[in-house]
Amino acid sequence: MNSLKQWRIWFLYGAAFILLWEWLRPLREITDTANLQYFVIFMGMSLLLHVFQVKLLYSWLLKSVYVVGSLYLLYFKADNTEVNWIIRLIEDLVSNVMLLVGMNATDLSFSFRSLLFFLLLWMMTYLIQYWLMIRSSMLLFFIMTVVYIGVLDTFTTYDGALPIVRTLLVGFLLLGILAFQKLSRKEGIVITFQSLNRWLVPLILMVVFSSSLALAAPKSDPIWPDPVPFLKSLNPDSGQGPVGVKKVGYGENDSQLGGAFIGDASLVFTAEVTKEHYWKVETKEVYTGKGWESGGETSLLSFEQEEDIPFKWETPNEGALTRVEKVENVLKYNHIAYPYGAESVTIPDQDEIAFNYLLPKDKIAPVTPNQEAVTVDSYEVSYREPVYNLTDLQAATSESVTLSQEFVAQYTQLPDTLPERVRELSASIVEGKETWWDQANAIEDYFRLNGYVYETSDVPVPEEGQDYVDQFLFESLQGYCDNYSTSMVVLLRSAGIPSRWVKGFTEGEYNSSLENGVRLYDVKNDHAHSWVEAYFPEVGWVMFEPTVGFTGSAAVNDDTREDSATTNNEETTPNEVEEQDRNQDVMPEDEVASGETATLPLRVEARLFFERNWLWIISLTILVPLLIFTMVKTRRSWIPIFYKLQYKRNRQNKEAFEKAYLSLLKQLERYGLHIQDGQTLRAYAKYIDGFFGTWDMARLTDQYEQVLYGGQDVRDNHDELFKMWENLINKTRG
Structure with a gap:
């Protein structure tokens, strides 16, 4: 009897494992999820612990150790210096919990998403144990699995023909055994091999026969029209979706800005970096009142691989360490995304490809020897991060600047239809500020200090004859990067400061750590972004970040202080570079306490908190579980x-x-x-x-x-x- 019961339990849990596995199989094909074997093994281990009825405490310990070990192998193995990976793991948990509290789930790291996936599977295996042993019913889960595979087969590239057959065969056998188990329990029937065979043999024959007959039988054409084309027509990219709603991501046409957008987590490229930074693609300089266009003719400068980019908008930082970053493209665009201070571009094993540098767009495009546009799978960018001296930035005033009239006219252009109250607002913001630097910072801070809200869904489209910036500044007071960056450029130009609109991507989403301090980042459509550049004579174009909640402004060296750090030409070791990067990511404590500076990003807040309390955090992380275990054990x-x-x-x-x-x-x-x-x-x-x-x-x-x-x-x-x-x-x- 015991052997029969064990055989029945093994069969039930095995069939449930197959059904649950069907939920994981499509993820490798329809998402960017990798290393599914870790999750499949965890799922099997969790069910085995239920089969062997391991005590709850030991079961939790085993699962917890497996989850932490898997996260280490997947994301933290490169940090193999003693407890460094544990610190990184705790820091990652704290940062992502803060993101969840702030309702910002789209920026969760891969490691934290994997942790949540492990917890989901943990809960699912518990539910399966409850359905099998307590309720003796898996009908709901079986139906959900069939619907899940059917939906994926209909709306994605996943082929669900074999999975649906496999699910039906296993599911019907599972439901049959559970029905017999439930009936015998209700009627008080003692289960023996003989009684089980009388039920099981006809069940297997019926399932196999009906499935074979269903596969072999001729199929009639569908009676109802296919709903997929209609549902796909609701996609905003098709032009038939809701008015004013579009999908986030990089695009060429910016002539009509405004309206809400929906997120898109499609991967654009991955980047191996030593420090986080924005990825620039192009600039635009003509504001129409509705959006942005590229003005006039485009000048073209060509250069070969590993040659210096022939035009520098910003002053090179001769004392900075040269960094080389590798980019792997997923979506094929005919442009190069590059960091500020880019000096050269190299495409491995593609020596014949050169580059065009388009002015004034600041766009780098790979081309063949015949000047035909091409896309590339990967490339490397060499750059030195620009750092600007505060003295040079503050030297520019309306009276001292002598620029060509053509240049000033090009980058202070505004449409005649711009409402006068926009110019008046600009004048009131910069009032009392003598230098262009102080005026630009006052405009950048204006949005944060005056209640503007970052919003992606409830964003209106300007009405006919209504100016895009005017609507945002005086009516909606909420929007996303395009609203903030466009408005700052218009306010700068109203104050007479040359400026332009920039498009590209933010730093992306941390994926994992590689060797020698290199980190892998995933840059997705969700990370498409726009910001601002203002021109300062003798300095060049300097970036500004007006969007509430984002921090990406240029690095400025305050050389007006006696104790300020100065840039030199001394060679810097990799450890010193990492320390400098860490210091640049964290704002001075006196500035944080003043409340007059930009809001710290969540990752920096988490890092500050961890660095101040790391000993307590590690101690509690070790002692609390140990104390709980000891109390339970004793x-x-x-x-x-x-x-x-x-x-x-x-x-x-x-x-x-x-x-x-x-x-x-x-x-x-x-x-x-x-x-x-x-x-x-x-x-x-x-x-x-x-x-x-x-x-x-x-x-x-x-x-x-x-x-x-x-x-x-x-x-x-x-x-x-x-x-x-x-x-x-x-x-x-x-």
Whole structure:
């Protein structure tokens, strides 16, 4: 009988494993999920722990160790210096929890998403155990699996023909066995090999025969029209979707800005970097009142691979360390995304490809020797991060600047239809600020200090004849990067400061750490972004980030202070570079406390918090689970002490005696003396007294029955009862 029961349990859990596996199989094909074997093994291990009925504490420990070990192998293995990976893991958890609290789930790291996926599978295996052993019903999960595969087969490239057949075969067999198990339990039938075969053999024959007949039978054409083309027509990119709603991502046409957008997590490229930074693609300089266009003719400068880019908008930082970053394209665009300070571009194994540098777009495009546009799978960018001296930036004023009229006209262009109140707002913001640098910073801070909100869904489209910037500044006061960056350029130009609109991508999403301090980032359509550049004579174009919640402004060296750091030509070691990068990511504490600077990003807040409290965090992370484990492991020893203190204070109360007796029963269970099904309290008391060699349990049970059914008072003999109860409690602490 035991072997039959074990065979049946193994079959049920095996079939459930196959059904659950069908949920994971498509992920490798329709998403960017990799290393599914870690999740499949975890799923199988969790079900095996249920099969062998491992104690809950040990089961949790095993699963937790596996999850942490998997996260280490997937994301933190490169950080192999003692406990560095543990610090990174804790820092990652803190940062992502803060993102969840802030309702910013789209920026969760891959490691945290994997952790959530492990927890989801953990919960699913528990539910499967409940459905199999308690409810004896898997119909809902079976239907959900069939619908899931059907939807994926219909709307994605996943071929669900074989999976749906496999699911039906396994699912019907599983449902049949569970129905027999439920029926036998209800009717009190003893399951034997003979009774199981009488049920199982016809079930297998029926399922196999009906499935084979269904596959071999001719299929009629569909009666209803295919709903997929209609549903796809609702895609905003098709032109038939809701008005004003578009999908986020890089695009060429920016003539009509405004309206909401929907997220798109499609991967654009991956980048191996040593420091986070924005990825620039192009600039535009003509504002129409509705959007942006490239003005006039485009000049073309050509250069070969590994040659210096022939035009520098920003002043090179001669003292900075040259960095080389590798980009792997997923979406094939005819342009190069590059960091500020880019000096050269190289395409491995493609020596014949050169580049065009398009002015004034600042766009780098790979071309063949015949000047035909091409796309590339990967490339490397060499750059030196520009750092600007505050003295040079503050030298520019309206009176001191001497630029060509053509240049100023090009980059202070505004449409004649621009409402006058926009110019008036610009004048009020920069009032009292003498230098262009102070004026630009005042405009950049204006949005953050005046209640503007970052919003992607509830963003209006300008009406006919309404200016895009005017609507954002005075009516909606909410929007995303295009609203903020366009408005800042218009306000800068209204103040007479040459400026332009920039498009590209933010730093992306951290994926994992590689060797030598290199980190892998995933840049997706969701990371498409726009920002601002303003021109300062003798310095060049300097980036500004006006969008609320983003931090990407240029690095500025305050050389007006005596203790300021200065750039030199001394060689910098990799460790010093990493330390410099870490320091540049964190704002000075006095600036953070003042409340007058831009809001820190969540990752920086998490890093600051961790660096200040790392010892406490690590200690608590180790000690709290250890304390909990110790308390659970030794509960048989310390719980009786708690019971004795509680009962000693209230032992003259009959309700307290009832609770004390029930607590004694629980303690005896913990000790391993279980009450059997159908066993009376008197019989159980006789068993306990025989085990310990006392008469105490029988007398306590007799008194308990008199209190429970006869309402007898215990005040007359409470001292004697307490001694008997305490004697038994003490015996269970061994």
